[in-house]
Amino acid sequence: MNRKQTVPLLVIAIGAAAAAMLPLIWAGISALRPSAEIFRYLSPLSIHTFVPTQVTFENVIALWNGPFARAMLNSAVVTAITVLLGLVICSMAAFALAALNYRGRGVVFAAMIVSFLIPFDSIAVPLAQVFRDLNLQNSYAGLILPGIGNGLAVFLLRQFFLGIPRELAEAAMVDGLGWFGIFTRIYLPLSKPALIGAGLILFVFQWQAYLWPLLIAPDPDYHVASVAIASFAGQYDVDYGQMFGGAVFTALLPMAVLLVFQRYFIASFATTGSKD
Amino acid sequence: MMTALSTTRTTEAASKAVPAPTPRRTLSEGMVAAIFLAPAVIAVLVLRIWPTGLALWQSIHVGSAGTFGLANYTFLFSDPSFHDALSATLLFALIVNPFQIACALGLALVLHRALPAGALWRTLILLPVAVPQSVSAIIMGVVFRPDGPANALLATIGLPAQGFLTTPDQALYTIILIVSWIGVGYWMTFLLAGLKEIPFALYEAAVIDGATAWQQFRYITLPQLRRPLTFVLVADTVANFLVFAPVQILTKGGPQGSTNLIMNDIYTRGFLSGDVRGAAAETGILVGIVVIVVAIQFRMMTGGKSE
Numbered sequence: 001m002n003r004k005q006t007v008p009l010l011v012i013a014i015g016a017a018a019a020a021m022l023p024l025i026w027a028g029i030s031a032l033r034p035s036a037e038i039f040r041y042l043s044p045l046s047i048h049t050f051v052p053t054q055v056t057f058e059n060v061i062a063l064w065n066g067p068f069a070r071a072m073l074n075s076a077v078v079t080a081i082t083v084l085l086g087l088v089i090c091s092m093a094a095f096a097l098a099a100l101n102y103r104g105r106g107v108v109f110a111a112m113i114v115s116f117l118i119p120f121d122s123i124a125v126p127l128a129q130v131f132r133d134l135n136l137q138n139s140y141a142g143l144i145l146p147g148i149g150n151g152l153a154v155f156l157l158r159q160f161f162l163g164i165p166r167e168l169a170e171a172a173m174v175d176g177l178g179w180f181g182i183f184t185r186i187y188l189p190l191s192k193p194a195l196i197g198a199g200l201i202l203f204v205f206q207w208q209a210y211l212w213p214l215l216i217a218p219d220p221d222y223h224v225a226s227v228a229i230a231s232f233a234g235q236y237d238v239d240y241g242q243m244f245g246g247a248v249f250t251a252l253l254p255m256a257v258l259l260v261f262q263r264y265f266i267a268s269f270a271t272t273g274s275k276d
Numbered sequence: 277m278m279t280a281l282s283t284t285r286t287t288e289a290a291s292k293a294v295p296a297p298t299p300r301r302t303l304s305e306g307m308v309a310a311i312f313l314a315p316a317v318i319a320v321l322v323l324r325i326w327p328t329g330l331a332l333w334q335s336i337h338v339g340s341a342g343t344f345g346l347a348n349y350t351f352l353f354s355d356p357s358f359h360d361a362l363s364a365t366l367l368f369a370l371i372v373n374p375f376q377i378a379c380a381l382g383l384a385l386v387l388h389r390a391l392p393a394g395a396l397w398r399t400l401i402l403l404p405v406a407v408p409q410s411v412s413a414i415i416m417g418v419v420f421r422p423d424g425p426a427n428a429l430l431a432t433i434g435l436p437a438q439g440f441l442t443t444p445d446q447a448l449y450t451i452i453l454i455v456s457w458i459g460v461g462y463w464m465t466f467l468l469a470g471l472k473e474i475p476f477a478l479y480e481a482a483v484i485d486g487a488t489a490w491q492q493f494r495y496i497t498l499p500q501l502r503r504p505l506t507f508v509l510v511a512d513t514v515a516n517f518l519v520f521a522p523v524q525i526l527t528k529g530g531p532q533g534s535t536n537l538i539m540n541d542i543y544t545r546g547f548l549s550g551d552v553r554g555a556a557a558e559t560g561i562l563v564g565i566v567v568i569v570v571a572i573q574f575r576m577m578t579g580g581k582s583e
Contacts, residue, residue, distance in 0.1 A: 009386050016383055017400035020461060024404070026425060027415045039423055049425070093316035102306035110574070112316065115324045117570040121518045121539060122562050125546045125555055126334070127327035149319030179308045208408035210521040211539070215547065226410040230525045233414055240418070247411045254406035262399065266465055 024251065026050065031059050031245035038240050059241030067220055068246050071228035075250075078140060078224060079206045082147040086202040087195060089148050094157035095183050099169060109158070116151025121211050128215040138219040147206040153198035156268050160194035161187055197268030200261055207254050225250040328563055334556035348557040358558065360533045361541035364448065365517065368537055372452045372459075372516050377508060379460045384467035385497070398468070405462045409455075409521035416454040417441070417526045441527055444534040451535050454522050459515070463508045470504030471497070503576070510573045514566055538562055 026049075030038045033052045063069075097109045127146065128137075136142035169182045177185065188195070213224045223231070229250055232243035258265060303311075338345040352358050387398045404412070420426050420440040427437040440450045478496050487495070498505075520539040523529060529536030529544065536544075542562065546555025 005389075006391065009389055010391055012383075012386050013391055013394070013397040013401075016386075017397045020401045020404050020457070023415050023419055023457065024407070026419075049428070089315045089319060092312045096309040096312035100305045100309040100312070102304075102309050105309070108313065112313075112320055114567075114570060114574050115320045117574060118324055118328065118563060119514055119518050119566060119570075120323075121520060122566050123324065123327040123331065123559065125542055126331040126559055127323065128547075129552070130322075130327055130330060145319075146323055149316055149323055154316065179303075179305075179312075183312070204406070208410075210408065210410045211524075211543070214524075226408045226521075229414055230410045230521075233417065233525055243414060244418075247414045251407045251411045254408070255403050258403065258406040259399070262402070266469060 024248065027244040028248045031241055031248055032056065033059075033241065035059070035239060035241040038244075059239075059245050062239075063242045063245045063249075066242070067223065068225070068228050068242075068249075070221065071223040071225045072249065074140075074143075074222060075207065075225040078143045078147075079203060081140070082144050082206040083199050083202045085144070086148040086150060086153060087199055090150055090153040090198055090202075091157050091188065091191075091195065092183070093154050094161055095187055097154070098158045098161035099164070099166070099182070099187060100179070113151050113155055116149060116154065120146060120205075124211050124215060128212075131216055136216070138217050138222045140222070142216045143213055143222065143224065144206075146212055147202060147209070150198075150202055150205060153201045156198050156201065157191065157194050160191050164190055193264055193267060196261055196264040200257070200265055201268065203257065204254060331556040331559040331563070334553050335560045337553060348553045349560075352554055352557050352561075355554075357533065357536070358541065361529075361536045361538050364534065364536050365538040368448060368452065368519070369513060369516055371449070372455065373509065373513050375452065376456050376459045376463055376512055376516075377505070379456065380463040380508065381467055381505070383460065384464045384471055385493075387464075387468060388471045401461045402465060403461070404458050405465070407458055409458065410525060412454060412458050413522040413525040416457060416522070420450050420454070441535075442531065444530075444532040447527055447531055447535045451519070451522050451527070451537075454526075455516070455519055459512070463512055466504050466508050467501065470501050474500040507573070507576050510569055510576065514569050514573070517562065517566060517569075 029050060029052060032055050034054060034056055037052065037054065093112065097105060097112070124146075131137060131142050131145075136145070164187060168186055172182050172186055208226060209224070210226045210230070213222075213227050214230075217223065217227075225246070229243060229246040232238060232246060335348050336344045336346065338347040383401060387394060387401070391397065418424050422437065422439060422442060426440065430437060439446055441447050474497065478500070479492055482492050482496055518539050519537055520543065523535050523537050523540040524543065527535045529540050538558065539562075542555050542558045545551045545558060
C-alpha cells in the first residue's frame, strides 16, 4: 500500500475512533466537574469543553454514598452468579450435543438453539408474568435465571467440543473414567478459550440487561446498575454530575473485561459468524 | 414402543461387544446425554417455550367469559397507535440496518489494511460495544440535547442548531445514530473476522491481471464475504427489531409517536396500560417475525457445508 492511500485511510480510522471514544471521555470528564460547569463550555467548543477549570470528586463521592452503590453491588452479584451457573449449564448441554452419540442428537441441537435464538427481550413481557406468578419478582433468582441458558454460549462450546477427538474419551474410559469424569477432566480443561468466550457472552448479556430488570425488579433494593442510572435521567431535577459518573462506572467494568479478553471475544465472533 | 425398546437394547448390547467398554459404563449414552441436557432443557422450557406459549394463549382469549378468537389481533390491527408503532419500526429497520452495515463494512475494510497503530484504532472503535444500552442512551441523550455537545459541534462548523430528539421528524434518526454508536463496532468485528479469512493469493492474482481496487472489492471481497455479511444482516435485523432502552429512557415513544418502536409499544401496552391481551397479541406478532429471521440465522450458522 502506498503513502497516498495510507493518509486518508488513517484519517477515517482516527475519526471513527474519536467518534467512538469522545462521548465516553466527555461523560467521564463531566462527572469530575461541578454540575454547573457541565454545559457551560460547550458553545463555542474550546479547550475547556474537555479540560475542566476545576476538578471535583463531589459527584463521585455523592454517587457512591447513594443508592447507586447498592445497584452496582447487585449487578456484580447477579452477573457473577449468572456466568458461573450459565457456564455449568451451557457446557453440560454442549457436551451432550457434541461428545455423546445417540439418536436424535441433531434434532435436540436444532430445537435448543432455535428456541434460544428467539431473542430474550421479545418474550420478556410474558415471561415477567410467569415469574410474578412464581413469586420471583424483586429477587436475585428472578434477575439471574433468564441469563443462565444462552444459545450462543451452547453453540460456541459445542463447536469447540466437536474438535476434541473421541479417541481421548475412549482411552479415558479404558482407564476407568465415567462420562462425568471425561467431561470435567478432559473436555473442560481442554476448552479454556471456548469457556472464556462463552463466559464473555453470558457476562455481556447480564451486565447490559435493561428491560428484564426493569420488569422484574422495580424495588430499588434490587435495582441493577443499568436501571439505577436510567432512574437518574427520569428525575425532574437531573443531577448530571452523578448521572455521568454512574454511566461511566457502569461502562468501565465491561470495557476493562473486553480489553483483557479481546482476543477471545473476537475469536467467538469468528466462530458464530464466518466459519463454514 | 416394543420395537423402540428392543432397538435400544440391541444398541446397548452391541456397544457392550465393542472392545472399549468398561464395567463402570452402566448407563447408555442416551441416558447420560439426557442427564447432561436436563438443566438446559428445563431452562429452554421455562424461559422460552412457556412465555411464548402463554403469550399466544392469552392473545386468543377474548372477553371475560374465556372464549377464544382472533379479536385481539383484529383489534390490534385496527388500532392506529399499533399502526404507528409498526410503521415506525419498519422505517427504523429500513434505515438503521443498511446504515450500520455500510458503516461496519467500510470501517472493517479500512482497519483490515496495515495502518500505523492499526490495532489501537480497532480497539478504540470496538470498546463502545461493551457499553450497556442504557448507559449509551443516557450519555448520547445528553449529547443530542438541544443545548448539548452535538449542536455545539454544528455551531462550530457553522451549521444551524437541530432539534434532534425533540422534533418528530428528527427523533427517529437521532435514535438510529444513538444505537449505531454501539452497533457499528459490534458488527464490524464479524466482518473483520471474515476479511481475515480471504486468501491473500486471490488479491495477488487480481493485481497481476491488472484489476482495479473497485474490481478487487466487487469480484473478490464481496463474494468471499458473502457468508459473514448475510449473518450480520440477519443478526443486526433481529437486534434492531428489539431496540428498547434508548426509546424508553429518552423519548417514551414520542414526540408524537415518532419513535414508538414495537418493543416500547409492547412494554407500554402490557406493563403501563395493563392491556395484557393486546400486548400478548403484539408479542405473538413480534415473535413470529423474529422466529422466521432466526430460522434463517440458524441455517447459516450450521448449514452451508454442502455449498
